[in-house]
Amino acid sequence: MNSTQHVSTSQEDEIDLVALWQTAWSHKTLIAITTAICTGIAIVLALTATPIFRAIVVVTPVKDTGMGGEGGLSGDLGGLASLAGIGLGETGAKLENQAILVSRGLVEEFVKSKDVFPIFTAAAQPQPSLWIAVEKFRHAVLDIEEDKLKGTTTITMDWPDPHVAARWANGFVALANNLVRQRAIRDSTREIAYLNEQLQKTNELEVRKGMYNLIEAQTKTLMLANGRDEYAYTVVDPAVVADVRVSPRRTLMALSGVVIGLFIGTFIAWLRDKTARHKRSTQH
Numbered sequence: 001m002n003s004t005q006h007v008s009t010s011q012e013d014e015i016d017l018v019a020l021w022q023t024a025w026s027h028k029t030l031i032a033i034t035t036a037i038c039t040g041i042a043i044v045l046a047l048t049a050t051p052i053f054r055a056i057v058v059v060t061p062v063k064d065t066g067m068g069g070e071g072g073l074s075g076d077l078g079g080l081a082s083l084a085g086i087g088l089g090e091t092g093a094k095l096e097n098q099a100i101l102v103s104r105g106l107v108e109e110f111v112k113s114k115d116v117f118p119i120f121t122a123a124a125q126p127q128p129s130l131w132i133a134v135e136k137f138r139h140a141v142l143d144i145e146e147d148k149l150k151g152t153t154t155i156t157m158d159w160p161d162p163h164v165a166a167r168w169a170n171g172f173v174a175l176a177n178n179l180v181r182q183r184a185i186r187d188s189t190r191e192i193a194y195l196n197e198q199l200q201k202t203n204e205l206e207v208r209k210g211m212y213n214l215i216e217a218q219t220k221t222l223m224l225a226n227g228r229d230e231y232a233y234t235v236v237d238p239a240v241v242a243d244v245r246v247s248p249r250r251t252l253m254a255l256s257g258v259v260i261g262l263f264i265g266t267f268i269a270w271l272r273d274k275t276a277r278h279k280r281s282t283q284h
Contacts, residue, residue: 030265039258039261052158055169058153060236107142166241
């Protein structure tokens with residue numbers, strides 16, 4: 001493309017912009033009315049939209065859950081530990097606890113509690129099933145994000161009542177800790193009983209010594225689980241009642257109404273002008 005063609009294209013673009021401006025100016029009343037209507041609708045929607053508040057809890061995995069002593073087992077003793085369900089190790093326990101925190105099962109246990117299900121489904125008609133309520137809660141209220149670099153997990157609750165949002169966020173972490181803690185108590189109790197049973201069946205000194213070590217480790221886990229509420233997750237930053245909503249963003253909605261109104265008004269003006277020119281050309 002030569003310089004003459006570049007100049008021609010530039011002139012055509014300038015003429016088109018000038019023509020568009022002239023069209024818009026000639027229909028300024030139409031554009032103003034359209035913009036006012038769209039802005040009014042946006043303002044009404046912004047003012048009538050349900051305000052949503054956000055509560056945030058930040059947690060980290062507990063450094064010691066009492067399961068750090070069984071990871072190096074080998075030979076017959078390692079097989080015995082595996083048979084008893086022992087040998088998960090500290091790293092494995094943390095991975096399992098993280099999986100529980102983001103699991104659907106935990107959300108279901110939380111949603112079906114007396115503090116959540118009646119409030120969450122109060123406005124729904126007909127009342128949804130537990131499965132539907134859990135899915136809606138996971139997608140509309142709850143958000144869980146893990147920062148592997150920092151080693152933290154952020155639990156977020158969005159709800160119209162800031163007090164409820166904060167209570168739910170803190171309660172969700174408390175429930176997760178309690179479920180993991182109860183599982184640890186149940187498993188350790190079962191494993192100690194199994195090991196004591198096996199002690200009665202062997203007289204080999206090394207094996208008995210290893211079993212005593214396993215029993216000691218499981219007893220430590222049992223003691224920690226019974227004595228510590230924050231058994232799996234330490235709350236670094238608990239949820240507080242928010243004073244500022246996260247949505248709707250009323251100013252942004254109003255500005256969006258202005259932009260949309262200008263666009264629609266200009267498009268209608270351009271369409272009317274084009275239609276009028278087409279009719280005049282067909283008449284001649």
